[in-house]
Amino acid sequence: xxxxxxxxxxxxxxxxxxxxxxxxxxxxxxxxxxxxxxxxxxxxxxxxxxxxxxxxxxxxxxxxxxxxxxxxxxxxxxxxxxxxxxxxxxxxxxxxxxxxxxxxxxxxxxxxxxxxxxxxxxxxxxxxxxxxxxxxxxxxxxxxxxxxxxxxxxxxxxxxxxxxxxxxxxxxxxxxxxxxxxxxxxxxxxxxxxxxxxxxxxxxxxxxxxxxxxxxxxxx
Numbered sequence: 001x002x003x004x005x006x007x008x009x010x011x012x013x014x015x016x017x018x019x020x021x022x023x024x025x026x027x028x029x030x031x032x033x034x035x036x037x038x039x040x041x042x043x044x045x046x047x048x049x050x051x052x053x054x055x056x057x058x059x060x061x062x063x064x065x066x067x068x069x070x071x072x073x074x075x076x077x078x079x080x081x082x083x084x085x086x087x088x089x090x091x092x093x094x095x096x097x098x099x100x101x102x103x104x105x106x107x108x109x110x111x112x113x114x115x116x117x118x119x120x121x122x123x124x125x126x127x128x129x130x131x132x133x134x135x136x137x138x139x140x141x142x143x144x145x146x147x148x149x150x151x152x153x154x155x156x157x158x159x160x161x162x163x164x165x166x167x168x169x170x171x172x173x174x175x176x177x178x179x180x181x182x183x184x185x186x187x188x189x190x191x192x193x194x195x196x197x198x199x200x201x202x203x204x205x206x207x208x209x210x211x212x213x214x215x216x217x218x219x220x
Contacts, residue, residue, distance in 0.1 A: 017042075017183060018071035022050040022078040022089035031119050031164040031172055032079055038176050039077070042183040046071070050088050057091060064096045065108065073113045073186050074153070076144075079164070080120045083133075083140045093147065102151045104203040110152030111197060113187070115159070116144050117179060123163035137162070152200030157191060 021036045023029050026049075039045050046067060054060075068074060078085050085093075100106045120127070120137070127137040137160065148155035159182070161167065161175045182189065 016072040017045040017075060017186060018048070018067050018073070019045050019075040019077055019183075020048050020050055020089065020092065022076075022086045022092075024051055024086055024088070026051075029079070031161055031175070032077060034172070034176055035077055035117065035179055038180040039075075039183060042180060044186070045075075045183055050092060051086075054088065054092075057088060059092050059095050061095050061098070064092065065098075065101060068096065068112075069108055071112065073115060073156075074109075075115045075117055075183075077117045080118050080140070084143070097147065097151060099203075099208060103200060104208060107152060107200060110200050112153050113156050114144070114148040114153045115156040115182075116141075117159045119161045119164035121163070121165055123166075127162070149198055150201045150203075152198050154195055154198050156189075156195070 019039050021032070021039070023032045023036075026033050026036075036047070036049065039047050048064075048067070076085065076089065078089055084090070097103070097109070098106070102109050122131075122133060124137070125131055126133045127135065129135065141158065144158075145155045159175075159179060161172070164172075
């Protein structure tokens, strides 16, 4: 099943934002579902509801890479699960951000931006050395940030709403408004003026196995 059919702007140009949303149960979502709706209404955004698009976990890698190639901003929208992303989004990342395409000799994503938009079930106070999560929330960001760095992408400041189950409705709506405004105004964000472009990390060829040599048969 292809992602939602919104590949082009009214002018016929590829959309500059590709948003990949991953929630294993939208019916129980209080915030992410509304963020997804806001993204669908944002003009410059192509949206992929990952669990609806690939319910069998069979990711169309060429199609996803093609969509990423035309975007300037890649958005990952999901609830934090076990201090990371939902399983299908991790699979999508593993398969689509491939060696030789996204990094390690490939530079398909170099110069693009990666933005994490996430929610947590626990309140912000839980992400503290004295809280039950034992670490500040930033301690869980290095896997995202280094994924971007490895591919030469700029990791933008994440947009996070803590305590999504119980935060007051006014805070939820304010969060959604900020999200929608960011999608509409990208890349004219004040903080981006101070963010330098990222240079892709070099991956030594010795760090990857050499493909087996093709047997050469002498003609007889």
